[in-house]
Amino acid sequence: xxxxxxxxxxxxxxDLVVGxxxxxVIDGFSxxxxxxxxxxxxxxxxxxxxxxxxxxxxxxxKRSGTIEVLGRExxxxxxKQRVEIERRWGVLFQQxxxxxxxxxxxxxxFPLREHLDMPRKLRRDIARFKIDLVxxxxxxxxxxxxxxxxxxxxxxxLARALSLDPDIVFLDEPTxxxxxxxxxxxxxxxxxxxxxxxxxxxxxTHDLDSLVTVCDRIAALGSGKLLEVGxxxxxxxxxDPWLQDYFHGPRA
Ligand code: ADP
Ligand code: MG
Numbered sequence: 001x002x003x004x005x006x007x008x009x010x011x012x013x014x015d016l017v018v019g020x021x022x023x024x025v026i027d028g029f030s031x032x033x034x035x036x037x038x039x040x041x042x043x044x045x046x047x048x049x050x051x052x053x054x055x056x057x058x059x060x061x062k063r064s065g066t067i068e069v070l071g072r073e074x075x076x077x078x079x080k081q082r083v084e085i086e087r088r089w090g091v092l093f094q095q096x097x098x099x100x101x102x103x104x105x106x107x108x109x110f111p112l113r114e115h116l117d118m119p120r121k122l123r124r125d126i127a128r129f130k131i132d133l134v135x136x137x138x139x140x141x142x143x144x145x146x147x148x149x150x151x152x153x154x155x156x157x158l159a160r161a162l163s164l165d166p167d168i169v170f171l172d173e174p175t176x177x178x179x180x181x182x183x184x185x186x187x188x189x190x191x192x193x194x195x196x197x198x199x200x201x202x203x204x205t206h207d208l209d210s211l212v213t214v215c216d217r218i219a220a221l222g223s224g225k226l227l228e229v230g231x232x233x234x235x236x237x238x239x240d241p242w243l244q245d246y247f248h249g250p251r252a
Contacts, residue, residue, distance in 0.1 A: 043221035090161030
């Protein structure tokens with residue numbers, strides 16, 4: 001059994017089981033996310049990376065186990081306290097998911113409008129600050145998602161995820177669909193946000209470059225179990241056949 005526990009975790013997953021109908025797709029693993037780290041989550045397609053992420057943020061029900069966020073069992077909290085925790089994380093889903101009928105500025109303003117009561121001018125100023133922070137060019141704030149490149153959509157979605165000053169950001173394959181330069185730029189952005197804002201980042205990724213450049217630790221999932229967790233060097237030296245293939249290519 002892999003020991004993935006750590007002192008003072010910001011997220012603590014214990015014996016997590018998640019299933020659909022008659023099948024468990026997450027089969028009882030435990031994992032901690034440390035405050036201030038970028039944790040990369042890898043694994044074959046269908047291994048449960050997105051399901052785990054969605055369960056941690058309360059979008060999917062678990063069958064058993066516990067998930068503590070900031071020291072508290074998230075799903076057991078009353079609705080009002082859950083909302084308080086939800087405000088402390090930002091999420092960037094696999095599909096980017098901006099509201100297509102809203103401009104970039106309106107998209108980034110949206111969570112502020114939903115969660116906080118503040119004057120319109122202040123809301124706009126905060127949203128503009130986040131748009132600038134993620135490196136979108138001047139003028140992009142007034143564009144609609146259909147007018148943006150793939151890289152700009154990811155940045156705008158990240159600006160929205162940062163709108164409420166979260167402690168934790170969840171990213172589900174943020175560089176998928178970007179060209180190598182766009183992906184490298186996005187990685188640099190994540191790294192600079194971690195350094196500048198002290199963010200904890202939980203990042204599902206397929207991208208080996210992202211693992212090398214931004215991740216402090218990596219967790220590998222396989223068929224709903226935790227195969228391995230550790231540094232890049234540790235995972236590269238793992239005996240697990242999938243990890244061997246992933247890092248060193250299939251053996252002849
Ligand atoms: P990935 O590691 O590629 O992100 P997922 O976490 O999306 O994989 O999926 C893990 C498994 O759970 C897959 O077998 C997938 O088909 C199944 N699954 C995911 N979401 C649902 C759902 N809403 N209903 C039924 N099965 C699901
Ligand atoms: Mg996925």
